[in-house]
Amino acid sequence: MRIGVLTGGGDCPGLNAVIRAVVRKGVATYDHEFVGFRDGWRGPLEGLTKPLGIPEVRGILPRGGTILGSSRTNPFKIEGGVEQIKNNLAAQGVDALVAIGGEDTLGVATKLHELGVQVVGVPKTIDNDLGATDYTFGFDTAVNIAMEAIDRLHTTAESHHRTLVVEVMGRHAGWIALHAGLAGGANVILLPERQFDVDQVATYVEKRFQKQYAPIVVVAEGAQPLDGQMVLHNQELDAFGHVRLGGIGQWLAEQLEAKTGKEARTVVLGHIQRGGTPTAFDRVLATRLGLQAIDAVNEGDWGKMVAMQGTDIVRVPLAEATRELKTVPLERYTEAEVFFGS
Numbered sequence: 368m369r370i371g372v373l374t375g376g377g378d379c380p381g382l383n384a385v386i387r388a389v390v391r392k393g394v395a396t397y398d399h400e401f402v403g404f405r406d407g408w409r410g411p412l413e414g415l416t417k418p419l420g421i422p423e424v425r426g427i428l429p430r431g432g433t434i435l436g437s438s439r440t441n442p443f444k445i446e447g448g449v450e451q452i453k454n455n456l457a458a459q460g461v462d463a464l465v466a467i468g469g470e471d472t473l474g475v476a477t478k479l480h481e482l483g484v485q486v487v488g489v490p491k492t493i494d495n496d497l498g499a500t501d502y503t504f505g506f507d508t509a510v511n512i513a514m515e516a517i518d519r520l521h522t523t524a525e526s527h528h529r530t531l532v533v534e535v536m537g538r539h540a541g542w543i544a545l546h547a548g549l550a551g552g553a554n555v556i557l558l559p560e561r562q563f564d565v566d567q568v569a570t571y572v573e574k575r576f577q578k579q580y581a582p583i584v585v586v587a588e589g590a591q592p593l594d595g596q597m598v599l600h601n602q603e604l605d606a607f608g609h610v611r612l613g614g615i616g617q618w619l620a621e622q623l624e625a626k627t628g629k630e631a632r633t634v635v636l637g638h639i640q641r642g643g644t645p646t647a648f649d650r651v652l653a654t655r656l657g658l659q660a661i662d663a664v665n666e667g668d669w670g671k672m673v674a675m676q677g678t679d680i681v682r683v684p685l686a687e688a689t690r691e692l693k694t695v696p697l698e699r700y701t702e703a704e705v706f707f708g709s
């Protein structure tokens with residue numbers, strides 16, 4: 368078979384490890400051929416390709432980002448987009464696609480599968496918010512980066528007796544905030560899953576100062592105050608209808624400073640959380656998902672997504688992955704609350 372590979376949506380550490388595993392096993396075990404599509408769905412849409420063989424995947428296991436490039440292109444928003452994709456796949460002699468992506472990329476893969484395209488999906492996102500898989504690669508790396516930042520922020524916050532508000536990514540799921548906050552010993556953790564009372568946060572902060580320690584507040588970019596609107600930089604939507612989040616950290620620091628009378632500053636970790644080399648956990652997960660994906664392709668098991676359930680790598684219908692966002696359950700938040708303000 369000749370198989371096309373693409374990576375779509377926000378990049379994350381581990382994408383290259385998947386590409387490497389797919390190509391290495393695909394060539395060595397099954398004698399398949401590969402072609403890389405550039406920049407997510409823009410590749411098959413515009414016929415943008417890149418050679419993808421064993422030489423191209425040598426040395427990429429530890430590399431962050433994606434050697435194929437990525438984009439948030441939505442072919443269903445483009446007139447004649449699906450036909451264009453089908454024509455380009457035929458022109459390239461491509462029999463099947465491995466689509467590596469999150470909610471949006473896999474949503475497109477699901478629809479294309481229903482329209483007859485032979486596709487297998489691989490879940491990725493630092494947000495860890497995809498259904499049907501216990502973990503997505505990229506998440507562990509993002510959490511470790513955020514944890515290390517929080518560790519460093521503790522020492523400088525203590526020196527200056529100030530509150531440090533750390534805004535982390537995660538979109539509408541609080542997984543990064545919860546795990547980084549727990550691992551980094553944050554004083555308060557605020558998630559999109561539960562609106563927060565800014566007066567209560569100020570009380571936690573004051574309690575921490577009374578104990579002669581400076582508070583670290585971890586806030587997810589999608590968190591919202593009780594009676595307010597989500598704080599956004601702008602209202603612009605991407606091709607999948609997502610608004611760009613960010614700004615809650617700055618808003619919160621201003622509120623805390625006014626309410627506690629103690630200086631409060633904000634650190635927005637932003638894309639640092641998505642950059643650089645993947646952790647060992649993410650490299651192993653990405654590799655195992657890639658190996659299972661090429662097995663699925665080889666067996667013609669179309670319309671499936673490979674997933675991690677427990678410690679096993681399994682296959683589930685693509686549609687299951689995108690049916691519903693996997694958000695943080697209340698009991699996980701309650702678990703963390705015992706540390707707030709103490």
Ligand code: F6P
Pocket residue numbers: 377469492493494536537538588611612641
């Ligand atoms: O979905 C991954 C993610 O990093 C989110 O956590 C974040 O909201 C978004 O992507 C940022 O996207 P962009 O890189 O397009 O600004």
